[in-house]
Amino acid sequence: MKAFRFVLWGAIFVLGAFLAYSTVNWTLNSGSGNQQAKAAIGGSFTAIRSDGKTITEKDFNGRPHVLFFGFTHCPDVCPTTLYEGSQWYKELGEDGDKVDMYFVSIDPERDTVEVLADYLSSFDPRIRGVTGSVAQITDLAKKWRVYMEKVPLEDDYTMNHTATTFLMNGKGEFVRTIAYGEDSKTAVDKLRKLVAEES
Numbered sequence: 001m002k003a004f005r006f007v008l009w010g011a012i013f014v015l016g017a018f019l020a021y022s023t024v025n026w027t028l029n030s031g032s033g034n035q036q037a038k039a040a041i042g043g044s045f046t047a048i049r050s051d052g053k054t055i056t057e058k059d060f061n062g063r064p065h066v067l068f069f070g071f072t073h074c075p076d077v078c079p080t081t082l083y084e085g086s087q088w089y090k091e092l093g094e095d096g097d098k099v100d101m102y103f104v105s106i107d108p109e110r111d112t113v114e115v116l117a118d119y120l121s122s123f124d125p126r127i128r129g130v131t132g133s134v135a136q137i138t139d140l141a142k143k144w145r146v147y148m149e150k151v152p153l154e155d156d157y158t159m160n161h162t163a164t165t166f167l168m169n170g171k172g173e174f175v176r177t178i179a180y181g182e183d184s185k186t187a188v189d190k191l192r193k194l195v196a197e198e199s
Contacts, residue, residue: 041166041174043143047104047136050117050129060172064194065100067166069146071107072119077163077180078103084184085165086124091188096126098195104130106148106161108137167194 042057049055068085070078082103089096103120105111108131111119116129131137141148148161163180167190175194178187 041144042168042172045140047130047132047140050113052113055130057172062170063100064170064198065168067102067104069104069106069161071105071159072111072115082123085127088188088191089124089126092191095192095195101127102130103127106141107159108132108134170198
């Protein structure tokens with residue numbers, strides 16, 4: 001019986017040590033606030049840009065990039081974020097040419113290449129559109145941990161979705177986010193840091 005207790009307490013100690021290590025390791029890798037482990041966001045994908053060309057994760061290589069997921073029929077969150085993105089580019093000055101920004105449609109059934117290109121013409125031309133088949137966009141959204149849901153309306157539908165802007169480095173690793181409605185100065189500072197970290 002005494003031996004059994006010794007083994008049991010030993011097992012509890014080992015388990016506790018493992019959990020403590022795992023917690024510390026996760027905290028160090030995920031950072032604070034809005035960061036997550038680098039491996040948790042992003043990955044390989046194939047889709048179509050708003051100029052009709054195929055895009056994959058390889059097109060991101062070597063340059064920091066920003067992704068926002070939305071749709072052209074979005075009443076407020078998406079146009080607001082795209083407007084803010086255009087303002088961020090202005091604030092960044094020359095640094096703006098060192099970071100790519102992508103608007104990924106979560107509504108490819110309506111957001112064809114032509115529709116997306118026309119919609120984005122109202123914003124900074126450096127913001128590029130991404131669409132594709134339903135399967136391609138579903139896969140892409142899943143790898144960025146983006147929630148999206150088709151919601152039926154009386155004679156149409158809308159989309160519920162994550163309203164986070166994802167900042168990625170030139171290696172395709174997740175770095176941090178910009179929250180919807182976040183202070184413009186804070187957002188620009190995050191983008192400047194993203195560019196600086198790539199140097």
